[in-house]
Amino acid sequence: MANAKFSASFSSILLLTVLLSDNYMIPKIDAKSCQEGYPWIEMNCIGETPDAPCVDECRSRRGPGAWAICRSFASVPGAFCECWWHC
Secondary structure (H helix, E strand, O other): OHHHHHHHHHHHHHHHHHHHHHHOOOOOOOOOEEEEEEOOOOOOOEOOEOOHHHHHHHHHHHOOOOEEEEEEEOOEEEEEEEEEEEO
16 A cells, blocks of 8 residues: 555656656756747737737747747837747
């Protein structure tokens, strides 16, 4: 019985490690981030937090580990959707 509990908890830890390392790409010393902008997406931002269309486009193009931010520039009105991922 104790062996079964150990096996189940070890399997859960192993699964969590695999998910974090593959999908969310735990940062490493040699990790590099890439980015691209999606100026065609209309945005509503709260600070740097984008709304759903930006996040959805980012993750559909770059996978579930990608993250989106709102980017604005003083010389350009409005905000732009920007997608970041580990590459």
